[in-house]
Amino acid sequence: MLEPSLDLYGATFDKVDVVLSDLLVKSHARYALIVDRTGFVLMHQRAVWAPKPPSLDSLATLIASNYSANAAIAKLFGEDGFRETVQQGTDVGTYLEELGDKALLVTVFDASAPLGKVKLFTKKAVEQIRFLLEGVDEPRPTFEPDQAWSDDTGALLDGLFTERTHP
Amino acid sequence: MSTINFSAREINFKIVYYGPGLSGKTTNLKQIYDHVPGESKGEMVSLQTEDERTLFFDFLPLDLGKVNGFKTRFHLYTVPGQVFYNSSRRLILRGVDGVVFVADSAPNRLRANAESLRNLRENLEEYNLRLGEVPYVLQVNKRDLPDAVPMEMIRQVLDPSGKVGAFEAVAAEFKGVVEPLKAVSKLVLEKLAQKT
C-alpha cells in the first residue's frame, strides 16, 4: 500500500510550512524537520540566516534511528519512552518531539537560540501541527502504482549503474 | 512499508541487507556507492566500531528518477551481523520493504548463515511480517574462496524449496552486487503494482 506517513499535502502542507517558519523565527533555531520513524524527511524549513544544512537524508536517518534506540533504552527500564530528547554540542544542538506515532519534529539550533525557547516553541509547534492534521478535510490525493509504473521504474533501476560500468 | 510524500512528490522504499557477521553486507553498500553515478546517490552513513565492524547500520540513499511526476527513492541499510547486536537489527527492520540476505560461502559459516536467517524470521515477526510475504532474495557471497561451499548445499540450508532468487557474488570485486539489488527492488515494485 502506498500511503503517506502523515497527511501533509495541499492546504495542510502550506499551513504546517508556516508553523515551521514561525517556529524558526520565534526560537531562533536554524532548521526544523519533520521526519518519519523509518528515517524519511517529510518536510523541512531553514532559517534565512542559517548556513546550508548537512545532507538531510543522513540527518533524518540518524534522528529516526537514534530515536528508536532511545525508545528501546527506555523500554529496558520499563518506561514508555524518554520524555525529552535534547542533544547539545558546543555550537549546535537538536531537540526532538514526537509527532503522533509515525513522525518526529526536530529542531536544530545553535548558541544564538536559548534552549528554553527552543523547547517551548517546538512543543507549541507540535500542538499546532497535530491540530492541523486532525482537521484535514481535503481528500487525500491518490497515486496508483500500476504495472506500467512498475515497468518504467524498473527500467530506471536497470539504468542506475550504466554510466560508470560502461563509460 | 513503502510510503508516498505528495508534497515532495516522492515514493520511498526501504531495503535491508541482512546476514551473519562478516558476510559482506557493508561491502555491498560500499560497492553500490562506488558504482552509482553522483546524481543518483546521497551520502553513505556508516555507524561502525574502530575496527570497522558495523555497530548499528550502514545507510545509502538512492534516487532512481521520476516516473509519472514522482521520484522513486530507495534507502538501503545493512544490519550489524554479530549475534549480540540483535536489538539494533530489530530496529533497522522497521518499515522494511525488501530484504537481501547476504550469505557467506565459507564452510565454517554455514551454521551462522542458517542462524541469521532464523533470526531474520524472528525479528520480522516483531513487526507482524513473515519472510514469505516480504520481497526477499539471496546473495551467496565470497564465491572466490577456494573452499567455498557448493551453491547446492547453501541453497539446501537456506532455501530448501528453491523458490527464492539466488545470486552468486564476489561483492569485494563488485560481482553479483547489482543483480540482487535489482531483483529485490523489482519484487518490491511488482508487489506494489499488483495490489492495485
Ligand SMILES: Nc1nc2c(ncn2[C@@H]2O[C@H](COP(=O)(O)OP(=O)(O)O)[C@@H](O)[C@H]2O)c(=O)[nH]1
Ligand atoms: N574473499 C572475499 N571477501 C569478501 C568478499 N566480500 C567481502 N569480503 C570481506 O569480508 C570482510 C567482511 O566484509 P563486510 O562487508 O564488513 O561484512 P559485514 O559484516 O557483512 O558488513 C571484509 O574483510 C571484506 O573485505 C568477497 O566476495 N570475497
Ligand SMILES: [Mg+2]
Ligand atoms: Mg557491516
